[in-house]
Amino acid sequence: MPVHFIIKGLSEGFPSIPYLYPVLKVVPWLLLLAVLKVYFGGARNKSERLMHSKVVMITGGTSGIGASIAHELASRGAQIILLTQHPPSDIFLVDYIQDLRNSTKNQLIYAEQVDLSSLHSIRTFATKWVDNAPPRRLDMIILCGNTAVPQGGKKKITKDGLDEEWQVNYLANFHLLSILSPAIRAQPPDRDIRIVFATCSSYIGGTMDPKQTEGAAIANTTATKPRGKGKTAAATRTNTNKRKNHNMFGMTKLALMTFANSFQSHLSSYKRPDNFPVNARVLIVDPGFCRTPGTRRWLTRGSLLGLLFYLMTWPLWWLILKSPEQGAQSFLYATMEAKFGRGTGGPYLIKECREVDFLRKEIKDEAIAKQLWEFSEKQIEAKEKEGAVKRALEKKEKEEEEKKKKQQQDTSTSTTTEGSGSAKSQQTPGSRRSRKAK
């Protein structure tokens, strides 16, 4: 076909080719679009590694990038344990797992309930896992669970009385790994254990001020009375809250990366009883900006108007944001690349399927890391104690209520019995019962 057109052009002149000029005008734009799409799509994981027999625990595996990672690893044969906030009996989760099993032809996928916004839920799951003897096989933990307050949105406070972003994005990971640490260290020496953290470039602008994470502190900032008058003061207050929301997300990622560095040191300093070197590596992955449900919620501010704006501008997001599958590529690289399974280094920061440098020196600062570790331990201890007291009180109240209900039931039963007794005494003359009584 093109040869035919070229011959026609050469013999009869190019203007004789139908639609040549309109086509020539459009083609460069299409080429530019294709180049931009490839550029924003990012690098691809080229590893062909199979993951048969690997046991992979993943948080956030039900949505966005996490769901793509779970799908790809399951397709390569890994056993997937989805840690989700919903109970395994949730019908949507049951459907999701069945679809995943069918599409990956892998039956080794199941879910465990771990609500990252509840310290108690994390402890219940992790202690159950660690209590198993001999230790269960565990090759990989991928931490993708995440929450982000939409731009200008209200902060949420968890059951434990903490900022939700702080608890889900950082403290939950600290708590989970602290409890699972013995199970990681107990793996046989020939294994290649990887702990993969998800981060975001917002860590670069994060400021470390963990005291802001207490629910009471947040409530106080939101309730602060405006100092000025009218609109200006209200606008200042809204701006402060907006800025704080943004800072909190950046701080959670900065804290997470600082902890990831400390966790590698914690694992590496362990002296194995068999004298083999420690075989667990920590990897931190920045997937780049992707079109996931989380990003959509953030961009649309969770409003219908925002959603309408998002749909109208969708071609732009389609062009400049990666798909969840493209976002998963650096994670897949981190989980499969052979070089991370050897040596003693770590943690490694991975972006676009290659190792890059940390852009904040605090991440490797031992004093800051120690402070953060101690702060997190104390915060968890205090919140778990508060939670235990609350649960004990709730249990007591429930028991008392049940006791009262039972007492009421007993009283009503005895009244009925008495009632029937009096009925007995008023036997109808001449009835069978009264004749028997005679």
Ligand SMILES: NC(=O)c1ccc[n+]([C@@H]2O[C@H](COP(=O)([O-])OP(=O)(O)OC[C@H]3O[C@@H](n4cnc5c(N)ncnc54)[C@H](OP(=O)(O)O)[C@@H]3O)[C@@H](O)[C@H]2O)c1
């Ligand atoms: N998307 C991006 O543009 C981007 C950019 C840079 C970095 N990242 C990072 O990549 C990771 C994945 O991002 P994403 O956009 O794919 O996330 P997402 O679509 O918002 O999904 C978040 C996941 O976290 C789970 N989750 C939220 N709260 C939870 C809780 N309390 N307990 C248990 N699970 C909970 C959600 O479970 P449910 O499905 O049950 O709600 C969901 O599976 C995040 O760490 C994010 O910071 C993303």
